[in-house]
Amino acid sequence: MGLDIRWPIGLMFTLIGALLTVFGALNRSGSLSLDININLIWGVILLAFGVLMLAGAVRGGKKPPTA
Amino acid sequence: MQPIQLAWIDYTILLAYVAFVIGIGWMLSRYMKTSADFLTSARSIPTWVTGLAFISANLGALELVGMAASGAKYGISTAHFYWVGAIPAMIFLAVFMMPFYYGSKARSVPEYLKMRFDERVRALNSIAFAVMTIFASGISMNALAKLLNQLLGWNYNAALFICSGVVLLYVLKGGLTSAIYTEVLQFFMIVLGFAPVVYLGLKDVGGWHAMNSSLQTVATNPAALYLKEAGVTYAPDAWMSAWKPVLAGPANNPMGVDWFAMIFGLGFVLSFGYWCTNFLVVQRAMAAKNMTAARNTPLVAAVPKMFFPFLVIVPGMIAAALCTLPDKNYRIPPPILSAAAYASALDAVKAASPSDSAAAVQAVGAALGKPVAADKIASLVAANAATPLSDEQIRKGLYNSIAENDYDSVILSLVKKYCPAGLLGLALTALLASFMSGMAGNVTAFNTVFTYDLYQAYFAKGKSDHHYFLAGKVVTVVGIALSILAAYFASMYNNCMDIIQLVFGFVNAPLFATFLLGMFWKRTTATGAFLGLFGGIGSSALFHAMTLAQGNAPGVKGGYLSVVHVFPSEMAQNFWLASFAFTACFVLTLVISLTTARTKSDAELKGLVYSLTPKIKSDALPFFLQPGVVGVVLLIACVILNVLFW
Structure with a gap:
C-alpha cells in the first residue's frame, strides 16, 4: 500500500511531544510528579521518537502521502 | 476514588490521536x-508493521487492565502468560505453521480447515469464531x-458510541x-x-529492590x-519469583496452580491454541507481503512481547x-460504591459507640454493603469519639x-496517582488506543470470516468481486452494531457473560489438537x-460440570452435575480443563x-500437511535471519528471562 506508516506515527508523536514539552516548560508547577517535571522530560522523549520516525520515513525515500 | 478531571491539554492529546x-x-x-x-490487505504489508500489529x-x-490486576494478585508469576505461554507459541507459529497458512493461499483460518478437511469443519470453526469475536x-x-463512566464521569452510552464510531470510521475506510x-x-x-507510569511508580516504591522487599511483606x-x-x-519470594512457588505446589503460590x-x-x-489458531492474530501475519515476511x-x-510484562504486570x-x-x-482501590452508601456509613460511624465496636463494625458493614476490616x-470509631473527625x-x-x-482499577489508580495534566491525557489515550486496537482486530477478523467463509461459501456463491467488496463493508457495519448490542447485553446480564465466556473456553480448548494432527x-x-x-468440546463441558474450584459454589463456576474433584483455584481448574479437552x-x-x-489424496494435501510439502528454501536470506535460527535465539532469550526470575 502506498502509505508509509512512519509518516503519521512520526507526525503524531512530534506534535504531541512538542505540545507536552511546551506545556511542561510553561506550567512547571502543574507538571510535577515526585518532584520531577515529567511533562517536560517525557515531552522531549516523545518529540525525539517522533523526529526519529520522520527521519526514517524521509530516508525510506517515500514522499508524504499528501504529496 | 474521586472521578479524574481532565484538562484542555489532555483532551487535545486525545483528539490529536483520534x-x-x-x-x-x-x-x-x-x-x-x-x-x-x-479484507486481506492483498498481502502487501512489510514485516515490522504486521509484527507490531500482531501484538x-x-x-x-x-x-x-487484567494483566495489572493479576500482577497485584499473583505477582511475577503472571509473566508465565508471556514467557511460558505466548513466546514459544509465537515461535512455533512462525517456524512450523505459517508455511501452511500462507502457502495454501487460504484467506482465513476456517478456509484452511476447508482445504485440509471439509466444509463441516470449516462451518463449525467459522460460526464459532464469528460469534466469539x-x-x-x-x-x-x-x-x-x-471504566470511563466510573473514573472520568463520562456518559456510558456516549463513551460506547464514540469509541466504536471512531473504529467504524477508519476500518470502513481502509479495511484491514x-x-x-x-x-x-x-x-x-x-x-x-x-x-512513564511504570517509571514513576518504580521510583516511588524506591526502585526494583525496594519493591521486592515490600512484596515480601505482601507474601507473608x-x-x-x-x-x-x-x-x-x-x-x-512468592510474589517475585516466577518458578519456585509454582514448583513448590498449588498451596505455595497465590495462583494455586501446579x-x-x-x-x-x-x-x-x-x-x-490461541496464538497459532486464532484468526484474529494469524490474520496479521497472513497480510504480509511474502512468505518470509509472514x-x-x-x-x-515476540521481541517486544517478551518485555511486555515489565509494562503491564x-x-x-x-x-x-x-x-x-x-x-x-x-x-x-475497593469496589466503587455510591455516594449514598458512603453517606449512610458516615452516619453509622458518627452514631457508633466506641465501647461496642462489634456493633459498629456490623452497622458500617451493612451501610456499605461490603465486608469491612473490623480493626x-x-x-476509626474510637478516633472520632476522642476528637470528632471531618466528614472527609x-x-x-x-x-x-x-x-x-477492585483489581481492575489498579492501573487507572496509578495513572491518577502519578500523572499530572498532560501526561494524564497521554496515559488515557494509551488506554483508549488499546481498546480500539482490540476492537478493530475483532471487527476485521469477523468481517473476513463472515464474508468469505459464511456469506460467499453458503449464501452467495460465484458473485462478482465488487459484490463481496460491498458485502465486506456492510458486514463491517453490522459487526460493529452487533458488538454494541453485545456490550449492552454484557452490561445487563453479567452472569450470561460468564456463561458465554465459559462456552468459548469449551470451544477453544480442543482446537489446537485438530490443527496439530491436521x-x-x-x-x-x-x-x-x-x-x-465435537468430542473435545463435549468433554470439556463435562469436565467443567464435574469439577469445582475451592471457594466456589456449584453452578456457573462448575460442578453442577456432581463434584468429582475440587481444584485449589479457578486458574488451576481452567488449565486442567484445557489439558483434558486437548487430550480428549x-x-x-x-x-x-x-x-x-481418507477422502483427500496426497496430491490434494500438498502445501497443507507437513510431510507432503517441500521444505521452504530461503537461501536468499543470510544464515542468522532464517526463521528457524531466529526462533531458536528468541527461545534462548525467553529461557534466560525465566531463569532470571526463577
Whole structure:
C-alpha cells in the first residue's frame, strides 16, 4: 500500500511531544510528579521518537502521502 | 476514588490521536479497490508493521487492565502468560505453521480447515469464531465504557458510541490495512503512554529492590491487603519469583496452580491454541507481503512481547508494594460504591459507640454493603469519639477499611496517582488506543470470516468481486452494531457473560489438537477432525460440570452435575480443563481417523500437511535471519528471562 506508516506515527508523536514539552516548560508547577517535571522530560522523549520516525520515513525515500 | 478531571491539554492529546487514526483510514481508502484489498490487505504489508500489529491486536483494554490486576494478585508469576505461554507459541507459529497458512493461499483460518478437511469443519470453526469475536468485542467495550463512566464521569452510552464510531470510521475506510496500520500507531501509543507510569511508580516504591522487599511483606501476610483470607501465608519470594512457588505446589503460590497445569495447560494447550489458531492474530501475519515476511511476523512480535510484562504486570506489583508503605497513602482501590452508601456509613460511624465496636463494625458493614476490616472500623470509631473527625477524614477511613479489592482499577489508580495534566491525557489515550486496537482486530477478523467463509461459501456463491467488496463493508457495519448490542447485553446480564465466556473456553480448548494432527499427520481424516472437535468440546463441558474450584459454589463456576474433584483455584481448574479437552480431542481424532477412510489424496494435501510439502528454501536470506535460527535465539532469550526470575 502506498502509505508509509512512519509518516503519521512520526507526525503524531512530534506534535504531541512538542505540545507536552511546551506545556511542561510553561506550567512547571502543574507538571510535577515526585518532584520531577515529567511533562517536560517525557515531552522531549516523545518529540525525539517522533523526529526519529520522520527521519526514517524521509530516508525510506517515500514522499508524504499528501504529496 | 474521586472521578479524574481532565484538562484542555489532555483532551487535545486525545483528539490529536483520534484525528490521526481516522486520517490513516482516509489516506488508505483510495487503495481499496477489491474485496482482497479490503479484507486481506492483498498481502502487501512489510514485516515490522504486521509484527507490531500482531501484538497490538491482542493487546485490548481487557488485557492491559487484567494483566495489572493479576500482577497485584499473583505477582511475577503472571509473566508465565508471556514467557511460558505466548513466546514459544509465537515461535512455533512462525517456524512450523505459517508455511501452511500462507502457502495454501487460504484467506482465513476456517478456509484452511476447508482445504485440509471439509466444509463441516470449516462451518463449525467459522460460526464459532464469528460469534466469539462479536461477544469478545462487546465484553471489552462494556468494560471500557464502564471504566470511563466510573473514573472520568463520562456518559456510558456516549463513551460506547464514540469509541466504536471512531473504529467504524477508519476500518470502513481502509479495511484491514487501516486496522493494521493504526495498530502499529496504537502499539507505540500504548508503550509510550504507560512507560512513564511504570517509571514513576518504580521510583516511588524506591526502585526494583525496594519493591521486592515490600512484596515480601505482601507474601507473608497477604490478608493485610485483602488479597487472601486471613491466615493464608506464602514464602517471602512468592510474589517475585516466577518458578519456585509454582514448583513448590498449588498451596505455595497465590495462583494455586501446579507445574504440570502451568506448562501443559497454559503453556502448551491454551497458548498454542490461541496464538497459532486464532484468526484474529494469524490474520496479521497472513497480510504480509511474502512468505518470509509472514513467517517473520510472529518473530518480530515476540521481541517486544517478551518485555511486555515489565509494562503491564509490573504496575500491579508496584501497586501491591505501595500498599505496604504507610507513608505512600495508597491502597488497591475497593469496589466503587455510591455516594449514598458512603453517606449512610458516615452516619453509622458518627452514631457508633466506641465501647461496642462489634456493633459498629456490623452497622458500617451493612451501610456499605461490603465486608469491612473490623480493626480499622473500631479505630476509626474510637478516633472520632476522642476528637470528632471531618466528614472527609471519615470517608477516607471508610475507603481504607473496605475489605475487598477492585483489581481492575489498579492501573487507572496509578495513572491518577502519578500523572499530572498532560501526561494524564497521554496515559488515557494509551488506554483508549488499546481498546480500539482490540476492537478493530475483532471487527476485521469477523468481517473476513463472515464474508468469505459464511456469506460467499453458503449464501452467495460465484458473485462478482465488487459484490463481496460491498458485502465486506456492510458486514463491517453490522459487526460493529452487533458488538454494541453485545456490550449492552454484557452490561445487563453479567452472569450470561460468564456463561458465554465459559462456552468459548469449551470451544477453544480442543482446537489446537485438530490443527496439530491436521498439519503434521496426513492420515487425519475430515470425519476424524470433525467428530474429534465435537468430542473435545463435549468433554470439556463435562469436565467443567464435574469439577469445582475451592471457594466456589456449584453452578456457573462448575460442578453442577456432581463434584468429582475440587481444584485449589479457578486458574488451576481452567488449565486442567484445557489439558483434558486437548487430550480428549487428540485421542478421538486419532482413533476415528484410523477407522475412517481418507477422502483427500496426497496430491490434494500438498502445501497443507507437513510431510507432503517441500521444505521452504530461503537461501536468499543470510544464515542468522532464517526463521528457524531466529526462533531458536528468541527461545534462548525467553529461557534466560525465566531463569532470571526463577
